[in-house]
Amino acid sequence: MIDRDPSAVFMRHIEAAVEIWLERLAEPGDRALVEADREKDNLYQLLQHGLHLDETVQLTTHAALQAFELVERRGYWDEWLALLERANRALTTDDLKLTILLLNRMGQIKRLKNQADESIAHCVQALEIARKINDPRLTALSQYNLAEGYLKKFDFNRVDTLGEEALEYFELEGSEPRLIASLLNTLGESARQQDRLERADTLLTRAVKLAGEHDIPFLEARFRSNLALTRNARGHPNEAIDQLERAEHLLEGSLNEFDRVTLQLNKGFILAGQDRWRAAADAFQKVDLAYLTQRQNTFLLALTNTNLGFSLLMNGDLQTAEPFLQDGLRYWETYGDKLNLANAVGCLGKLFRARGESEAAVAQFQRAITLLEPIENNPTADRYTAEFKQYLVELAS
Amino acid sequence: MEQESFETLKRVMQQTLKKWHSSYSEAAEKQIQYRIISQHLSRYPPSPGDLQNACKLILQEALADYEIQDGEGAEVLQSRFIKNQTLKEVSNRLNLSDSQVSRKQRAAMESLLDLIVKKEIGRREELIDRQKLALPPKSYRVLYGINQPLRELDYILQSQKNFWIVAICGMGGIGKTSLANEHARHTIDRMAYDQVVWVGVNSPRLDSQPLEPERVFAQILRDLAAQLLPASSADHPKELLFALQKLFTTRPYLVVIDNLEVDAHVAYLVNQLTNLCEPTKFLLTTRTQVESSVPVHNLTISELSLADAQAFMQDEALQRNLQIFSHVTPTQVEEIYYTVGGNPLALKLFVSLLDIMELRSLLDSLKSQPQGKVFDLYRHIFAYSWQLLSEPAKVLLLVMPLIADKGGTVDYLKKISKLEEAAFWPALQELRRRSLLEVRGTINERRYGIHRLTATFLKLDILKWEQDIND
Numbered sequence: 001m002i003d004r005d006p007s008a009v010f011m012r013h014i015e016a017a018v019e020i021w022l023e024r025l026a027e028p029g030d031r032a033l034v035e036a037d038r039e040k041d042n043l044y045q046l047l048q049h050g051l052h053l054d055e056t057v058q059l060t061t062h063a064a065l066q067a068f069e070l071v072e073r074r075g076y077w078d079e080w081l082a083l084l085e086r087a088n089r090a091l092t093t094d095d096l097k098l099t100i101l102l103l104n105r106m107g108q109i110k111r112l113k114n115q116a117d118e119s120i121a122h123c124v125q126a127l128e129i130a131r132k133i134n135d136p137r138l139t140a141l142s143q144y145n146l147a148e149g150y151l152k153k154f155d156f157n158r159v160d161t162l163g164e165e166a167l168e169y170f171e172l173e174g175s176e177p178r179l180i181a182s183l184l185n186t187l188g189e190s191a192r193q194q195d196r197l198e199r200a201d202t203l204l205t206r207a208v209k210l211a212g213e214h215d216i217p218f219l220e221a222r223f224r225s226n227l228a229l230t231r232n233a234r235g236h237p238n239e240a241i242d243q244l245e246r247a248e249h250l251l252e253g254s255l256n257e258f259d260r261v262t263l264q265l266n267k268g269f270i271l272a273g274q275d276r277w278r279a280a281a282d283a284f285q286k287v288d289l290a291y292l293t294q295r296q297n298t299f300l301l302a303l304t305n306t307n308l309g310f311s312l313l314m315n316g317d318l319q320t321a322e323p324f325l326q327d328g329l330r331y332w333e334t335y336g337d338k339l340n341l342a343n344a345v346g347c348l349g350k351l352f353r354a355r356g357e358s359e360a361a362v363a364q365f366q367r368a369i370t371l372l373e374p375i376e377n378n379p380t381a382d383r384y385t386a387e388f389k390q391y392l393v394e395l396a397s
Numbered sequence: 398m399e400q401e402s403f404e405t406l407k408r409v410m411q412q413t414l415k416k417w418h419s420s421y422s423e424a425a426e427k428q429i430q431y432r433i434i435s436q437h438l439s440r441y442p443p444s445p446g447d448l449q450n451a452c453k454l455i456l457q458e459a460l461a462d463y464e465i466q467d468g469e470g471a472e473v474l475q476s477r478f479i480k481n482q483t484l485k486e487v488s489n490r491l492n493l494s495d496s497q498v499s500r501k502q503r504a505a506m507e508s509l510l511d512l513i514v515k516k517e518i519g520r521r522e523e524l525i526d527r528q529k530l531a532l533p534p535k536s537y538r539v540l541y542g543i544n545q546p547l548r549e550l551d552y553i554l555q556s557q558k559n560f561w562i563v564a565i566c567g568m569g570g571i572g573k574t575s576l577a578n579e580h581a582r583h584t585i586d587r588m589a590y591d592q593v594v595w596v597g598v599n600s601p602r603l604d605s606q607p608l609e610p611e612r613v614f615a616q617i618l619r620d621l622a623a624q625l626l627p628a629s630s631a632d633h634p635k636e637l638l639f640a641l642q643k644l645f646t647t648r649p650y651l652v653v654i655d656n657l658e659v660d661a662h663v664a665y666l667v668n669q670l671t672n673l674c675e676p677t678k679f680l681l682t683t684r685t686q687v688e689s690s691v692p693v694h695n696l697t698i699s700e701l702s703l704a705d706a707q708a709f710m711q712d713e714a715l716q717r718n719l720q721i722f723s724h725v726t727p728t729q730v731e732e733i734y735y736t737v738g739g740n741p742l743a744l745k746l747f748v749s750l751l752d753i754m755e756l757r758s759l760l761d762s763l764k765s766q767p768q769g770k771v772f773d774l775y776r777h778i779f780a781y782s783w784q785l786l787s788e789p790a791k792v793l794l795l796v797m798p799l800i801a802d803k804g805g806t807v808d809y810l811k812k813i814s815k816l817e818e819a820a821f822w823p824a825l826q827e828l829r830r831r832s833l834l835e836v837r838g839t840i841n842e843r844r845y846g847i848h849r850l851t852a853t854f855l856k857l858d859i860l861k862w863e864q865d866i867n868d
Contacts, residue, residue: 002791006859010795016813017799041801042809049799052862289633293615327635 007053014056017046018063025066030254033070037255043067044079051086058095061087065101068108073218073255075295077109084109100126100138104145111145112258114299116152123149140169144179147186151193159190178219181210185223192230200230218256221247225263232270240270257291261300268307277315284308302331306344313351321351339381342371346388358395365392406431406517407510413452414478414506421449428452432520433513435591442647459513463505470505473498521588528585531624532595533655536835537575539712541741542705546698550580553694554651554678555589560694561674562667564681567698569850570742570775573682576698577653580680590651590678596620597655597802598662610665617654617666625650638672645677656802657683667691700739703731709741713748717830721751729756736763737778742848745832746778753785779854782831789816789824794833797847798855804837804844 002009021043024036036043043063050060064083071080088102107122127142143166150158167183170176188203204227211220224247232240244267251260268283287304306328312321325348332341349364365388372388375381405427412421422445429435429443437451464471469491476482476490488498546565553563565573581593596617618637626640644650652673657663663681667689670679681687686695701709707730714722725733733756737747750759763777786794796805796813805813811821825845828834833851838844847855856862 002788002795006791006795007861009792010798010860012815013796013799013813016815020809020812039809041803042799042805045801046799290619290637293634296612 011053011055014046014050014053015059018050018056018059021046021063022066025063025070033073033255036067036070037074040070040076044083047083051083051090054090057087057090058098061091061095061098061102065098065105068105070255072108072112073258075258075291075297077112077295081106081109081113096129096133097135097138100130100135100142103129104142107145107149111149111152114152116149119152120146120149136169137173140166141179144183144186147183147190151186151190154193156190156194160187163187163190177210177214178216181207181214181216181219181223184210185219185226188223188230189226192226192233195233197230197234201227201234204230217250218254218259221250221256221263222259224250225259225266228270229266232273237270237274241267244270257288258295261287261292261304265300265304265307268311272307272311272314275314277311281308281311281315281317284311298331298335299337302328302335302337302340302344304328305331306340306347309351310347313347313354318351318355322348325351338371339375339378339384342368342375342381342384345371346384349388349391353391353395362392362395365389365395403514403517406514409434410452410456410510410513411506413449414456414474414509417453417478418481420445423448431517432524432588433517436520455513455516456509459509459516463509463512467505467508470501470508473502474505474509477502524592525585525588528593529582530840532578532581532593533574533597534836534838534840535575535578538716540572540575540579541709541712542701542739543572543576543579546576546696547580547583549696550576550680551583553696554580554584554680560692561677562670562679562681562687562691562693564663564683564687564693564695565698566683566686566695568684568740570740570848571698571700572741573698574655575741577655577680577682581651581653584651589649591648592625593651593653594621594624595653595655598657608662610659610662613659613662614666614669621652638669642673645673646675649676649678651678651680653680653682655682657681660685663687664689667693701741701744702739703734706730706734706739706744710744710748713745713832714751717749717752719748719752722748725756732760736760737774740775742832742850743775743778746775746782749831750778750781750785754781775850776854776858779851780858782833783854783859786831786833787824787827789814789820790827790831792816793821793824794828794847794855795859797834797845798852798860800846802846804835804846806838806842806844810845 021036024032047060047064047067050056050063064080064087067080071077084102084106088099088106091099091102103122103126107119107126110116110119110122123142123146127139127146130138130142143162147159147162147166150156150162163183163186167180167187170180170183184203184207188200188207191197191200191203204223207223208220208227211217211223224243228240228243228247231237231243244263247263248260248267251263264283264286268280268287271277271280271283284304284307287300287308289301289304292301292304305324309321309324309326309328312324325344329341329344329348332344335341345364345368349361349368352358352361352364368388369385369392372381372385405423409423409428409431412423415421425443425445425448428448429438433455434448434451437454438447443451460471460475463474473487473491476487477484482490484495484498488495491498493501550563550565553560565576567573581595584590585593598613598617615634615637618634618641621641622637625644645652654666657666663683663685664687666681667687668691671691673679686697687693700706707727710730710733711722713719733744733747737743747759759781762781763774783791783794793810793814793816796810799805799813800810807825810825811818814821814824816824825834829836833847835846835848836843837846
């Protein structure tokens with residue numbers, strides 16, 4: 001009789017619903033993800049209730065983790081972070097393996113949100129537990145995520161040590177091509193950022209090949225986008241653009257808004273580096289601002305608007321450029337990055353200067369210099385200050 | 398539709414045809430009320446040239462259609478007005494006398510204009526159907542106690558020029574959404590606006606912190622753009638706001654924003670909506686009155702009057718085939734009313750209990766509840782409803798807290814409840830009969846959900862949670 005224990009019936013419902021979702025989310029391919037995405041409100045509702053009850057936390061956590069590909073690709077970071085944090089609080093000490101997986105995913109989301117320190121803290125915790133319980137796979141998984149966190153902090157020694165150890169484990173096991181490819185990408189990015197371009201090219205090419213062989217198009221696109229930056233740095237801009245176009249093709253019609261955004265930004269940067277300002281503006285214009293706004297990604301909104309405005313300015317579109325530069329400036333103010341804010345203010349100064357509005361230009365350059373004053377020992381800040389001061393001298397004469 | 402208005406349409410069309418090669422102008426306001434004309438306009442206010450071009454397009458289409466039924470008549474009109482031929486030239490070519498051509502011309506003109514009026518009527522019917530289909534399905538069969546608030550809404554929205562935002566306020570279950578839905582349907586029938594658009598705001602969910610007002614507003618803009626500007630490439634909230642502002646400040650729309658539950662959302666929204674008003678109007682449904690520096694008319698929905706409550710209960714009983722209700726005396730009806738109150742949801746649940754429970758004991762039990770706590774009284778009524786449900790219906794109802802506001806599909810509910818086909822449908826019907834389940838979704842995709850109050854009762858009273866995590 002249900003009235004004797006309605007909670008037991010409700011818990012069975014949660015279990016049944018979780019089973020439905022585990023099955024649904026295990027289906028590969030974009031079509032299954034689109035279908036899951038359409039019903040995601042019901043998934044949220046289920047997870048929220050499942051995580052509320054001690055008896056269903058463990059099972060529900062599996063569904064929350066299983067949904068990670070949907071979350072990562074659609075950018076539902078904030079919503080899921082709240083769920084994973086709740087799951088982490090509710091899980092008992094018996095669930096250490098699940099805790100490690102949770103901490104890794106939390107670290108991954110924090111990293112995507114540019115919160116490197118918090119990401120590292122989660123992954124360090126995961127690694128400690130994995131080592132304590134002597135689980136080599138989870139140790140390697142945590143090392144990989146930790147390496148990604150350190151990459152955000154430009155701590156390349158740690159990235160390389162952790163990444164290589166993890167890669168060695170997964171290559172020996174040979175069973176997880178997705179992780180092997182991701183690790184090759186991490187190490188490749190580390191090499192690229194250290195100007196070890198040949199090594200970066202080799203590693204990223206391997207990552208691309210592996211993702212292609214195992215038919216993981218969104219990862220292949222992601223790795224091609226990084227390979228493009230390497231090829232560009234090696235002085236092959238045309239090859240770089242070719243890689244980006246192939247990546248663009250791979251992402252067509254997929255759910256990966258975030259990857260598409262990154263790709264267009266990379267394309268814009270490469271084209272701008274070649275002084276192809278109109279083409280760069282076109283690439284920045286293709287960045288899905290609605291998606292970034294919906295996901296409240298202030299950093300990328302700021303970056304896109306500023307770069308779009310600047311490309312338009314350099315292309316001579318002096319009227320069109322202003323609203324984007326103004327928006328970029330406002331987003332940097334919200335994001336709280338003084339260096340980039342000063343750069344955006346300076347760009348606005350350059351625009352006014354180009355339009356012959358000297359008084360407005362002077363005000364912007366002065367504001368930019370004031371913003372840069374407290375930033376010490378930073379070569380970029382020094383470069384901006386010198387550049388803006390030079391403009392002030394020119395305008396005074 | 399008003400006879401006089403179609404006469405204007407006929408006159409405009411006739412004059413446009415007759416003055417095909419010269420300019421003809423009639424007041425724009427008189428012309429753009431016709432949907433066949435306005436559908437050809439790409440900007441507002443239109444220039445006289447825009448209007449003339451739109452009318453010419455309609456005439457050409459109508460002439461092509463008319464040609465099928467009367468080729469010669471269509472040729473006479475084409476030759477005389479579009480090819481600018483004289484009566485003599487046409488009569489010579491068709492081998493008819495001048496007077497025969499004149500008669501043919503008059504008859505053809507008459508028929509052509511009738512055809513255009515038919516097209517206008519058809520266009521209106523199509524628009525009415527399309528707009529009504531886009532509204533949420535009615536959750537009611539007949540509405541009681543609605544005439545007064547409907548009249549008031551009509552008056553405020555049609556006559557009060559200084560109120561562009563109207564808020565229907567009242568507690569859960571009182572019928573705010575139903576009133577807005579009914580008003581929207583009446584308004585669509587009257588074609589008082591270019592279009593009536595409905596946007597539902599999702600209840601707060603997931604991480605217990607409600608969404609920021611900016612995100613709620615951005616979502617509303619996106620929903621509106623999806624309905625009104627499907628071909629637009631604008632997607633940034635600022636771009637959307639700009640595009641919608643252009644639309645809403647040039648043409649009259651009625652935008653219904655339903656289910657605003659968070660005061661901070663309402664306050665933010667109202668301030669933003671001022672940029673989108675006039676001639677467009679906004680109708681909001683919200684639990685609390687809107688307090689804002691912006692002029693907003695609050696229309697508070699009261700509980701049903703005794704007479705309306707009586708009629709409402711009788712209708713509910715009739716629908717449920719509850720013969721026993723016909724034996725309830727007027728004094729007992731009064732007693733029910735003064736015990737339960739006039740909240741339609743509570744009355745519905747109460748009536749549905751009478752097929753099994755004795756009126757006397759039910760009333761006595763409710764009266765023993767502490768006075769003044771309406772919510773507790775409803776919980777009590779709900780507890781009775783729960784007790785009367787069959788096992789499969791209880792099993793199915795316990796699935797519903799796991800279902801989001803948009804509702805769950807039959808397949809999803811079946812899989813979770815694990816009820817066999819033979820038990821599932823009767824359980825679903827039973828919940829519908831007891832007013833515990835609501836039909837949502839569209840005609841093409843039926844979904845089912847429960848009222849927020851029902852979900853709260855389930856969690857607090859059946860599952861014994863300390864609080865509803867959705868609140």
